[in-house]
Amino acid sequence: MNFLNLAMLGGLAAGAIPLIIHLFHKSRFKVVQWGAMHLLSAVLRTNQKRLKIEQWILLAIRCAIPLLLALMMARPMWQGAAGLLGERPTATAVVLDNSYSMEAGHAGTSNFSLARDETQRLVGNLRRGSEAYIFLMGEDTGLLDEPTRDLTRVTQALSKAGCGYGMARVPRALEQVAGTLAKMTEATRQVVMLTDFQRVSFPRTEDEALGQALKRLRKLPAPPTITLWDVGVEAKENVAVESVEFSKLMVGIGQKVQLRANLHNFGDSARPDLRVTMKVDGREQGTSQVSLGAKSQGQVLFSHVFDRAGSHVVEISTEADAVNADNSYLASIPVREQLEVLLVDGSPGATPDDLKSATGFARIALSPFTAGKVEQADLIETTVVAATDLRASQIAGAAVVVLANVATLGDAPLKALEEFVGQGGGLLVFPGEGSDAAWWNGPFAKVAPLPLGARAGDLKEGAPTMGVLSQRFEHPALEMFNDPRNGSLAELALKSWFQLKPPATTGHPTDPLVMARLANGEPFLAEKPFGKGRVIACATALDSSWSNLPTRPVYVPLVQRLCVSLASNVYPPRNLRVGEPLVAFLPADAAGKTAKLTLPDTSTVDVPVVSQGARGVVEYKLTQRPGLYTLLPTDGPPVHFxxxxxxxxxxxxxxxxxxxxxxxxxxxxxxVHSAAEFKALENVQRYGHELWRWTLLGLLALLFAELLLQQKFARGGARS
Amino acid sequence: MAHVSDFLKPSDLQRITNLQVLARQVVEGFTSGFHRSPHKGYSVEFKQHRQYVPGDEIRRLDWSVFARSDRHYIREYEEETNLRSTLILDRSGSMNYAGTSAGGVTKYEYATKLAACLAYMMVHQADGVGLTTFDTQIRRHIPPRSRVSHLRVILDELEKGQPGGETDLGDVFHELEAKLHRRGLLIILSDCFGEVASFLKALAHFRHAHHEILVFQIWDRDELEFPFKTWTQFDCLEQAGVKHLLDPAMLRQTYLENLATFRDSLVRGCRRHNIDLVPFCTDEPYANALAAYMTRRLGRR
Known part of the structure; x- marks a missing residue:
């Protein structure tokens, strides 16, 4: 019990007034010489005891009235057990929503800045010695690493905090806060979440998760009070570049890259001429106008030809609106000058040009300009090596290794190959006359997408051939053949092939994937991820001995696409979502050095290059801020993420x-919706509920009771 | 019918100390409107003639009969039936109460003045009047006489006496009955406080002796209404040392109910014995008392 107006408690002395009046009356009595004593005595005889009790009751009520009045004017507060802790320092965890939707606002003030100011005030008002911890929901991390009692530091850090980060995940944030709160020492704890109550942050599907997180908070030894603070106003008008799609395949110099930007107008009003701009490496390379209706989506197509190799950044942006973070979408596109493909020939010819060799046709198909002695540059540079001469060093230098008609490999090259694929390399395997099923299904089985079965078909002239099933291809390497103008796999006629045993699907992501099938349903092309790389196996030979493959127009794009698709996987992804770790592979000699990483806010951090296998690896995890991250290795071109x-x-x-x-x-x-409401709530929590209403009711009740009892008592002893 | 005395409040008459003057004022004011003179009531009604026998008073001979018939006859009249009233005045302590509304007139004073008025009127009507004063026992008994000089004796006694002591109506009345040889009208001036049963029993005793009884019950307004508000100590007038300190407001209702019961039992008892119980309050004019007496007096004829 507390009193807001302690001075008024002095009024309790007024409780003595009725007593004094009573005593005064009793002492200042009148003396009457009374005759009709026999009438009075009879009354007194039967009622004296009752009268005394009634007098005491009335006196008690009369004394209670001024007491209660004084109590009411002193404004008592009831707070239960919490009252004992009211004046103590608290442990306060503020969950601050700095997701980029908080950037929206009203009249030039963003919702985030409102929330930040309120948080600053809240922290500033904390009792001296209180612990504070600010959790930034958009970044999914604390403003400071640990809770601190240095409130000035918190407010200073807060003033630097910004908006425009990731997404608000409420249950996750609360879980993390629960973990931090458990480490805080003060027993009076509170969790305040300042958020804009965006619908996407509180989906129905996460309701249970939210309940779980709250349960965890409430199960803490000293459970905190949890308050939601609704900040800011709704600003509906927002156009976002939702995504930019482009071919996932390796891009070479001079190749035309198509980029499709998906735009979404979330607002209630139409945008008839929305300007969309494409910038490549910071230079504007194209603009387009698109008309978007209210709450509708649209697409804009851009194309660009890169004239030099290296890492390029494409930014597609729309006009500015309330929320800046979604006005532009970045894409990092690496452009390769050359792609090294190592052709491992199981039946090498006398010269590399020998079309009889297993890789003869493939070498020409992969680098047609070089083979044709034309001035134009090939994307792919081939190296042919006999299976017997294969060395580990040759494998490490390539982006893709092609095994054609290789019977067996020695242990060392096989191990090198496994390591190569495991670290993200691509392997393309074609069987042939010399293929050894025992090796394939034995030492090589770990890498091979599918086990090699029996050989099928007949090489005799006029024997029936097997076609490839016409279907819609999902695999990026075969996507282009969905368009018949780019050639059709259905033209193929296989005289002989290996039956690749169809995989038993387990639903696991490492399951082999059948990319294309023969007309009889057997796999024609199958792919399997291995480590960070992928392996593609074909059912037939790479040369012309088993099929008409090399002589069909589809051959060149097919082998190129297969190689490029495998090579496209070499690099760790450069287009990431916020929070995903940023990884880059650097040459092995860079290991042990540090690389510079430029962050979206143009600040630079040093990141160590760690040796991993035959590579140096850079990993940076603090990617909560969307934008462009540029990695600058000590020697080598910059890499954009x-x-x-x-x-x-x-x-x-x-x-x-x-x-x-x-x-x-x-x-x-x-x-709560405002600082005033929060203050009131905090007061109630800290000092308890004001009781004056109840006191007033009690007072009125006593007044009535006094009146009624007095009348009743005066009428009273009738039943004597 | 309005009388001059209607306007003579006890408080106005308080200053008249001479009871005779007071009584004359009240009674003559009261009777001035009556057409029937008290002297007319003197009995002269003829009863019969009888033969003269020696020893009869000569003056009672009816000479006109002798002239007609030459015989001596004596004229006989019906005997004079003078009313013999006895005023029985309560001198107990409780009669000494003077309430606030009565202007300082005690019940006893009121009762003596009332008695004086009644005695005056009775004597002037040639009725015999006596006086008995009592508290726990009979203090003075003056037998009824109708002589005018007798009035002096009664008024002197009324002026002399002072109230005090307890009341015991029952015993006193039994004692008194023995002293009343002839039946007549008993006018009891008392507050009738005490045990109702024994009081009624004594009244019944009187009735048994064929007395007519008129009870003037003297009240003070305070006793009827119990108007006290503040804390009050009630000291008993009859018994020294008996006192009660109390908040009268708390008791008023109960007191009034108790009072009503008391009065009710008195009224019922009196009615049963054919006794007139006339309650008086000390702030009422004396004339009401006289009117009550007159009604009774005429009723006896």
């Missing part, structure tokens, strides 16, 4: 007030 935020935040629609209420109610959370 485009980190884009999840566009789910772009839909600025908020939960309706009733939904917010309902959610807060169902989870038993307190909800």
């Amino acid at each position: 485009a980190i884009n935020a999840d566009r789910a935040e772009s839909d600025l629609e908020r939960l309706s007030p009733s939904e917010i209420q309902a959610m807060a109610k169902s989870h038993g959370l307190q909800l």
